[in-house]
Amino acid sequence: METKEKKPLEKVCIICAKGSLEDVYATLVMANGAVMEGIETNVFFTFFGLDGITKKGMNKLHTATTGNPAMRMPGGLPFPTMLGGLPGVESAVSGMMRKQMEALDMPPVDEFLEMIKAGGGEIYACKLAVDMFKLEKEDLSDEVHSIITIGEFYEMCDGDRTQIIFT
């Protein structure tokens, strides 16, 4: 007999290794979404993804205006790569993106991290990357639980209804 028992996710472990606005937000939206569904959530920030949890950088993330074929002008026309390389353009475009996100009630990164933490999700920083960028625990958001190795992170990913997501 065919059984149709559902096996809902119990845990997600999300790894964010890139520091652009969209990469960090993809991580945050998925992490917060999991927490809201009652799924145990661990998030691991590594390499340039660390920009998403440093006090200095987290609320000033940029989206790439060069080398980003999906970038469009307001109105939908393609965004010329040459234009994207001009000084200040990336900042302005990123600022506009952040404003549009705010209009959809997407919070700034610091507040998003607080929301994930408030629901019981945990945020970790990668030790190797923290050492490489010469950062200290104080440089990171207060919501960061601790700086750990990838081995320690894998230990948290046990359970047969666990998924690891790499953004």
Added chain:
Amino acid sequence: MALKTIAGVELEVSEDGYLKDMTQWNDEIAKEIATEIGIELTPKHFEVLNYLREKTEAKESLTIRGVGKSGIVTIKELYVLFPKGPLKFSSRIAGIPKPTSCI
């Protein structure tokens, strides 16, 4: 859609248990849905439920961030009131449609 008797009233509910018509809702129905989920309602719960219903009536989209800014509860308190489903369970108990927001 299915019919389900909650607190002595026959109601139309969605597959995952959300009321079809939010005007049929009352405190007793809320209490029975909450018990089914495993939550015992307190006056604080009702404050949140009434807030959600008001926002839904005003056709505003609901997010946990919005609830956190309502001044009724913080997001952390919301998770304490409705564990593992701050928006999902609270919406179901409030008799409003399943939330469509990702935040």
